[in-house]
Amino acid sequence: xxxxxxxxxxAVAEAVRLxxxxxxxxxxxxxxxxxxxxxxxxxxxxxxxxEFICVESEHSAMSVCLGASASGARTYTATSAQGLELMxxxxxxxxxxxxxxxxxxxxxxxxxxxxxxxxxxDLMATRDxxxxxxxxxxxxxxxxxxxCSFRIAEEAMLPIMMHMDGFTLTHVVEPILLMEEGExxxxxxxxxxxxxxxxxxxxxxxxxxxxxxxxxVKVSQEKAVREAKRVVKDTWRRFGEIxxxxxxxxxxxxMEDARIGLALQGSFAETASIAVDKMRKDGKKVGxxxxxxxxxxxxxxxxxxxxxxxxxxxxxxxxxxxxxxxxGSEIRSALYGQPKRPQVVSFVGGLGGRDITPExxxxxxxxxxxxxEAGPGEEFLIFGVKE
Amino acid sequence: xxxxKPKGLDMIVLTPESAGKYETGTxxxxxxxxxxxxxxxxxxxxxxxxDACVRLNERGEFEVDLFYCKGxxxxxxxxxxxxxxxxxxx
Amino acid sequence: xxxFSTVYxxxxxxxxxDLAPGHRACLGCGEALAVRxxxxxxxxxxxxxxxxxxxxxxxxxxxxxxxRVPWIHVLFENTAAVASGVESAxxxxxxxxxxxxxxxxxxxxxxxxxxxxxxxxALSGAFERRHKLTYLCFDNEAYMNTGIQRSSxxxxxxxxxxxxxxxxxxxxxxWKKDMPxxxxxxxxxxxxxxxxSYPIDLVTKVRKGMAANGPAYIHIxxxxxxxxxxxxxxxxxxxxxxxxxxxxxxxxxxxxxxxxDPDLPKLRPIKDYLMVQRRxxxxxxxxxxxxxxxVSERYLRLRQxxxx
Numbered sequence: 001x002x003x004x005x006x007x008x009x010x011a012v013a014e015a016v017r018l019x020x021x022x023x024x025x026x027x028x029x030x031x032x033x034x035x036x037x038x039x040x041x042x043x044x045x046x047x048x049x050x051e052f053i054c055v056e057s058e059h060s061a062m063s064v065c066l067g068a069s070a071s072g073a074r075t076y077t078a079t080s081a082q083g084l085e086l087m088x089x090x091x092x093x094x095x096x097x098x099x100x101x102x103x104x105x106x107x108x109x110x111x112x113x114x115x116x117x118x119x120x121x122d123l124m125a126t127r128d129x130x131x132x133x134x135x136x137x138x139x140x141x142x143x144x145x146x147x148c149s150f151r152i153a154e155e156a157m158l159p160i161m162m163h164m165d166g167f168t169l170t171h172v173v174e175p176i177l178l179m180e181e182g183e184x185x186x187x188x189x190x191x192x193x194x195x196x197x198x199x200x201x202x203x204x205x206x207x208x209x210x211x212x213x214x215x216x217v218k219v220s221q222e223k224a225v226r227e228a229k230r231v232v233k234d235t236w237r238r239f240g241e242i243x244x245x246x247x248x249x250x251x252x253x254x255m256e257d258a259r260i261g262l263a264l265q266g267s268f269a270e271t272a273s274i275a276v277d278k279m280r281k282d283g284k285k286v287g288x289x290x291x292x293x294x295x296x297x298x299x300x301x302x303x304x305x306x307x308x309x310x311x312x313x314x315x316x317x318x319x320x321x322x323x324x325x326x327x328g329s330e331i332r333s334a335l336y337g338q339p340k341r342p343q344v345v346s347f348v349g350g351l352g353g354r355d356i357t358p359e360x361x362x363x364x365x366x367x368x369x370x371x372x373e374a375g376p377g378e379e380f381l382i383f384g385v386k387e
Numbered sequence: 388x389x390x391x392k393p394k395g396l397d398m399i400v401l402t403p404e405s406a407g408k409y410e411t412g413t414x415x416x417x418x419x420x421x422x423x424x425x426x427x428x429x430x431x432x433x434x435x436x437x438d439a440c441v442r443l444n445e446r447g448e449f450e451v452d453l454f455y456c457k458g459x460x461x462x463x464x465x466x467x468x469x470x471x472x473x474x475x476x477x
Numbered sequence: 478x479x480x481f482s483t484v485y486x487x488x489x490x491x492x493x494x495d496l497a498p499g500h501r502a503c504l505g506c507g508e509a510l511a512v513r514x515x516x517x518x519x520x521x522x523x524x525x526x527x528x529x530x531x532x533x534x535x536x537x538x539x540x541x542x543x544x545r546v547p548w549i550h551v552l553f554e555n556t557a558a559v560a561s562g563v564e565s566a567x568x569x570x571x572x573x574x575x576x577x578x579x580x581x582x583x584x585x586x587x588x589x590x591x592x593x594x595x596x597x598x599a600l601s602g603a604f605e606r607r608h609k610l611t612y613l614c615f616d617n618e619a620y621m622n623t624g625i626q627r628s629s630x631x632x633x634x635x636x637x638x639x640x641x642x643x644x645x646x647x648x649x650x651x652w653k654k655d656m657p658x659x660x661x662x663x664x665x666x667x668x669x670x671x672x673x674s675y676p677i678d679l680v681t682k683v684r685k686g687m688a689a690n691g692p693a694y695i696h697i698x699x700x701x702x703x704x705x706x707x708x709x710x711x712x713x714x715x716x717x718x719x720x721x722x723x724x725x726x727x728x729x730x731x732x733x734x735x736x737x738d739p740d741l742p743k744l745r746p747i748k749d750y751l752m753v754q755r756r757x758x759x760x761x762x763x764x765x766x767x768x769x770x771x772v773s774e775r776y777l778r779l780r781q782x783x784x785x
Binding site: 398399401402403405406407408409410411414415433434435436437438439440452454455457458459460461463464465473 | 490494496497498499500501502504505506507509510513514537539540541542543544545673676702708709710711712713714
């Protein structure tokens with residue numbers, strides 16, 4: 001293991017290289033492009049033996065990965081915002097056909113208006129696609145989770161998305177503990193597909209289902225995604241044994257005796273932890289709840305983490321225009337059936353790359369207490385709107 | 388190919404054992420009848436059947452597989468020797 | 478040449494039926510016939526990548542399949558992209574020693590809608606990247622699977638459900654998009670047109686495409702009794718008329734060099750082709766004459782291209 005200061009996108013590329021992928025499909029979109037650029041250099045210099053396909057759109061990027069995965073290859077691509085939307089229909093197909101493609105999404109705001117900065121609106125639009133999804137909050141996590149993603153995908157036979165904040169993570173330089181060739185070892189065994197296109201064993205993939213068949217096929221897909229949580233936890237455990245860094249479906253910070261929790265995803269969590277530290281010094285019992293595993297949704301772990309809270313502030317980094325914001329509504333829904341549940345206060349902030357400082361998080365938590373006491377009012381509040 | 392196939396894949400991965408099970412012969416309203424005395428064994432009927440229903444049998448005669456034949460009539464229309472006629476299904 | 482090519486068909490074509498009978502194509506389906514014949518061209522291991530469309534629908538209803546070769550269907554517009562992925566995966570896996578080295582043919586099959594319209598981008602990308610795949614466009618001249626809507630391959634004057642003939646409308650208002658020309662513009666080694674009424678020619682061309690040193694494109698006319706409006710037994714005859722009247726000439730372009738075969742010195746009147754089909758029956762004699770002029774002129778230009 002060596003400690004290197006490097007741009008986080010390059011760390012992700014390094015993880016992809018270590019995983020010995022067979023095929024990379026690349027279409028440029030800010031802010032993911034540095035990942036595929038680094039990979040193309042690696043291919044050009046023989047640092048990895050892979051086919052690097054410069055496709056003509058993101059729809060084709062996912063289609064190429066799908067075709068290659070169906071042929072037994074380990075595949076990877078990366079995208080953001082508009083690119084993720086352009087390949088939207090192919091995402092459903094990749095999951096429905098149970099193909100283990102690994103993809104990094106550098107989260108960026110969706111147009112219109114055009115905005116290339118960090119926002120979660122792109123990933124929230126793919127909740128229903130049937131992909132395993134998880135968040136990296138810093139550079140080390142981006143490297144580690146990317147490495148793990150191949151094993152998870154191939155064991156569960158499901159595609160996997162790793163989300164990392166665009167620019168705030170992709171374009172920063174952080175110290176990363178990189179694993180080396182020999183250290184990856186058994187973590188990522190060779191991909192042996194149970195159902196690939198093979199002239200020695202002809203199979204038909206992608207048949208259509210009538211009403212008499214569709215439900216059962218979907219039920220089995222749903223079950224597979226839910227059961228993938230076991231695969232995720234098992235892989236993270238193995239990874240922890242090799243690296244000493246253990247990941248969990250829901251990460252808790254200062255939650256042991258917390259009365260107020262702040263739930264959020266992505267790199268904001270690190271900023272919020274500074275606010276939490278300060279508030280703790282002031283004697284306030286606050287903590288952070290970070291749903292790292294997004295799909296399959298970590299119901300058990302979330303309920304366990306929040307069971308003793310009086311109030312839970314949820315920060316969404318995107319709007320679901322016309323209704324409750326995504327993370328807020330999913331958490332509320334997950335806690336609805338609990339006999340004892342915290343008051344959920346829903347905030348939206350950080351849209352389109354707008355930053356929230358530690359002081360901002362402090363203010364958010366303070367404001368939430370007042371809102372929680374006052375009782376239900378607005379469906380949700382947007383933080384930091386200019387007057 | 389790995390032996391372990393996750394559950395649920397059986398439903399979406401189709402194997403050739405299921406090919407040819409559907410009896411399209413029930414669709415037809417007329418059937419081709421080959422007059423072997425007129426047949427010149429050119430094989431055009433074989434080449435032009437969209438359903439691969441016309442084949443050479445062990446006796447070297449072209450015969451129609453009525454399990455699949457939809458009765459489209461192409462073989463009768465194209466036959467060089469006018470050896471095939473279409474007769475109504477009863 | 479053409480007369481000889483249709484005799485002793487049984488001996489000239491392999492017996493293997495990669496597309497098993499019992500598929501649910503319409504009676505007399507020209508596309509099913511063309512696919513069946515194209516499959517007879519496969520000499521080595523072949524993998525088929527298929528677009529959404531008639532072929533896919535009549536051959537793969539869960540839990541049944543009619544395919545005896547590896548076959549994948551994904552979506553409507555990404556056949557060429559998926560095929561690129563399959564081709565590249567086999568290439569890299571063989572190179573890395575993860576699977577046995579052998580010749581694997583990747584054949585993409587799509588309809589005219591899935592090629593000319595929604596699939597054009599992916600096709601262009603695959604050609605530009607020079608993937609070693611054979612793209613077969615089965616052209617039944619409309620979106621037939623969804624019920625006969627017009628595509629950019631629908632011929633001028635044809636009536637479809639979205640370009641119906643009416644008091645104010647002649648039917649399709651634009652001439653058929655010249656897909657082989659677009660393929661040629663990508664500088665790929667082999668482009669050809671084919672028709673299932675000429676099976677040996679079709680098989681020969683598919684084989685040549687598969688042997689080409691780069692991407693190949695073969696545009697195959699697929700007469701559709703249901704959509705074009707003619708009795709199911711006339712499929713082969715209609716295909717023949719399309720060639721004999723010059724509206725669908727059979728030609729090849731090998732590394733930019735055009736070759737037309739048959740090179741017809743005199744075309745059969747287009748009326749013979751048009752009036753057999755319900756989709757053209759509304760055309761007035763003037764309109765038929767207009768089509769005749771255009772067909773004759775285009776055929777002449779093609780012949781001139783071949784003489785160069």
